[in-house]
Amino acid sequence: xxxxxxxLDLALPLIQAPMAGTSTPALAAxxxxxxxxGSLAIGHLDPAGAxxxxxxxxxxxDRPFNVNLFAHAPAAVDLAREAAWLDALRTRFAAFGAAPPxxxxxxxxxxxxxxxxxxxxxxxAPRVVSFHFGLPEAPAIAxxxxxxxxxxxxVTSRAEAEAARRAGIDMVIAQGWEAxxxxxxxxxxxQDAQLSTAQLLADLVAWGELPVIAAGGxxxxxxxxxxxxxxxxxxxxxxxxxxxxxxxxDAAYRARLxxDAAYExxxxxxxxxxxxxxxxNDFTALAQIPGLPDVPAYPRAYDAGKALNAAxxxxxxxxxxxxxxxxxxxxxxxxxxxxxxxxLGAELAAIQRPA
Numbered sequence: 060x061x062x063x064x065x066x067l068d069l070a071l072p073l074i075q076a077p078m079a080g081t082s083t084p085a086l087a088a089x090x091x092x093x094x095x096x097g098s099l100a101i102g103h104l105d106p107a108g109a110x111x112x113x114x115x116x117x118x119x120x121d122r123p124f125n126v127n128l129f130a131h132a133p134a135a136v137d138l139a140r141e142a143a144w145l146d147a148l149r150t151r152f153a154a155f156g157a158a159p160p161x162x163x164x165x166x167x168x169x170x171x172x173x174x175x176x177x178x179x180x181x182x183x184a185p186r187v188v189s190f191h192f193g194l195p196e197a198p199a200i201a202x203x204x205x206x207x208x209x210x211x212x213x214v215t216s217r218a219e220a221e222a223a224r225r226a227g228i229d230m231v232i233a234q235g236w237e238a239x240x241x242x243x244x245x246x247x248x249x250q251d252a253q254l255s256t257a258q259l260l261a262d263l264v265a266w267g268e269l270p271v272i273a274a275g276g277x278x279x280x281x282x283x284x285x286x287x288x289x290x291x292x293x294x295x296x297x298x299x300x301x302x303x304x305x306x307x308x309d310a311a312y313r314a315r316l317x318x319d320a321a322y323e324x325x326x327x328x329x330x331x332x333x334x335x336x337x338x339x340n341d342f343t344a345l346a347q348i349p350g351l352p353d354v355p356a357y358p359r360a361y362d363a364g365k366a367l368n369a370a371x372x373x374x375x376x377x378x379x380x381x382x383x384x385x386x387x388x389x390x391x392x393x394x395x396x397x398x399x400x401x402x403l404g405a406e407l408a409a410i411q412r413p414a
Contacts, residue, residue, distance in 0.1 A: 063230070063270065063292040066209070067123045067186060070094030071404045072287065074232075074272060075396070076297025077127030077189065078240060078306075079103040080381070084112060086305035086396050088119035093400035096187065096293075097122075102129030103167050106175040113183040123186035125211070128170035131192035131333075132246075135356040138162075143352040148363060151345075151379075157370035163359040171195045181206050189213070192333075193245045194226045201227070211272065213243030216252060217262055224268050232295055233259040235275030239298045239324070239385030241335040247357065251334070257289065264290030278387035280406020298385040299403075302393040311377035313393070315340070321388035330381050332360030338388065341378030342367070 061072045075082070075090040077100035087097030099116050101109035116124060145159040152159045170176055170190070177199050180188060188203055189211035203210060204227065212223040213232045220231045222245070234243045235256025244251055254262070256275035263271045273286035274295035286294045301308050302316055315321065315338050323339040330342055332354050337343055342364070345351065354360050364381065371379040392399065 061287070061292050063272075067096060069096060069123075071400060071407070072291075072293035073283065073400065073403060074098060074125060074293060074295040075300050075400075076240075076274065076295050077125065077191075078297050078300070078383070079127070079129075081301060081307050081383070083305055083307050084116035084119055086300065086303060086307075087116055087124050089303075089305050089396035090300075090400055091120045091122035091124055093397035094404065095400045096125055097396075098125040098127055098189070100127045101176075101179075102127060102170060102191065105168075106173075106179050109176060110179045110182070113179065113185075117183070125187040125189055126180060126183065126185040127189045127191060128176070128180070128195070129167060129192050130171050130190040130195045130212075131169045131357065132171075133169060134165045134359050136165075136359065137355065140353055141355045141359060144355050144360065145363060147348075147352050148367060151367060152370055155370040155374040155376065157366075157373075159363060160366050163355060163362045165359055166362050166365070167358040170199075177202065180208075184208065187211060189232065190228075191241065191243050194223060194228065197226065213274070214263075215242060215244050215254065215259065217266055219243075219245050220263055220266065220269065228269070230270045230272060230292065231263060232272045232274050233263050233291075235259050235273070236326075237276030237336075237386040238274050239336045239388070240383040241331070241333050242326070244334070247328075247333050256286075260286065260289050260291055276385055276387045278390040280403050280408075280410055282387075283403060283407050284410040296403075298387050299391060299399065300396060301384065301388075302391045303396040303399060304393075305396050309377075309380070312380060312382050315382060316384065316388055316391050317393070321384065321391065324384055324386055324388060328354045328360070330361065330364040332357035335381075335383060336385055338382040338384050340380070340382060341371075341376070342380070 079100035090097035270292040
C-alpha cells in the first residue's frame with residue numbers, strides 16, 4: 060500500500076484518467092467501487108452541466124473521486140488564420156453535403172479565472188481535483204485546498220513540475236509521450252522534449268520534490284508494477300478504460316480499438332488545435348495535404364473539428380472523430396470497469412507476491 064492509497068482508502072494505486080468526452084459518472088463510479096480512483100472530466104462542460112455531472116457521480120458512489128479541469132491560457136483569436144483554416148476544410152465538408160461554420164467559437168472556457176466553475180467545484184468538494192494544460196490562479200488553489208481537496212496537475216517536464224510545486228500542487232502526473240489524448244503541456248507553442256513515461260518518471264522521482272503519478276502506455280499489472288518499482292506513488296490509465304461499457308466511446312471508436320487500427324496512433328493538432336495522440340484516421344491524414352494552413356488555437360480549432368466529424372457521421376462516415384488513444388491501444392481489454400480494476404489488481408498482486 061502506497062501513501063497515496065492510504066490517504067484515499069484505495070485498494071489499488073490507480074487513477075482512471077478523466078478523458079473529457081469519454082469518461083462518465085458511471086465509469087468513475089465503477090472504478091471507485093472496485094477500489095481505485097475514478098475520475099470525471101468537467102472542463103468541457105459549462106458550470107450547470109458540470110454541477111449536474113458531479114451530482115450524478117456523487118449519487119452513484121460515496122467513495123473518493125477525482126474531478127478534472129482544463130487550466131489553459133485564454134484562446135488566441137486570429138480571425139484571418141481561422142478563416143484560412145475553415146476555407147481549407149471546405150471541400151471536406153462539401154463531400155458530406157455540408158459547409159464549415161461561418162466562424163469559430165471558443166467552445167470550452169478555461170478553469171483559470173472562472174469564478175462560476177470554481178464555485179461548482181467548491182460546492183462539490185471532491186477529495187481530489189486535477190488540472191490539465193496548466194495551473195489555475197493562486198486564490199483558486201488556496202480555496203480548493205481549504206475545502207479539503209488534494210490537488211494534482213499533469214506535467215510533461217521538470218520545469219512544469221517545478222511550477223506546480225511553487226503553486227502549491229500536492230502531486231504531479233508525469234504524462235509520457237505515449238499517453239493518449241491531449242498533451243498536458245502548459246505552453247503548446249514551446250518545444251516539447253517528448254519524454255517517454257519512463258524517462259519523465261525517472262527525472263521527477265530523482266527531483267524528489269513531489270510525489271509522482273506515472274501516465275502513458277500503462278495497460279496491465281506489469282506496467283503498474285514497473286512504475287511503482289521506478290518510484291511512482293500511483294499510475295494513471297486512460298486508454299485501458301476506453302472499451303469499458305461504461306465509457307462514452309461510440310461504436311466506431313470501439314471497433315477501431317478492436318482492429319489493427321489500434322497499432323497506429325499519431326500526435327496531431329489538426330482536430331483541436333493542441334497536440335493530442337489519436338488513432339490514425341481520415342482527420343489525422345489531412346496532415347498530408349500540401350500547403351495546409353496553420354491550425355487555429357485550442358479550443359477554437361475544435362469547433363471546426365467537431366463540426367466536420369458531425370457532418371461526416373451524418374453521411375455515414377466515422378473516420379473524422381477525435382478517437383484519442385495511447386500507444387497501448389492494441390492491448391485494450393473490453394470488460395466492465397470494475398472487472399478491469401479487479402483484473403489489474405490481481406495481476407499486480409501476482410507480480411508482487413513473493414515466490
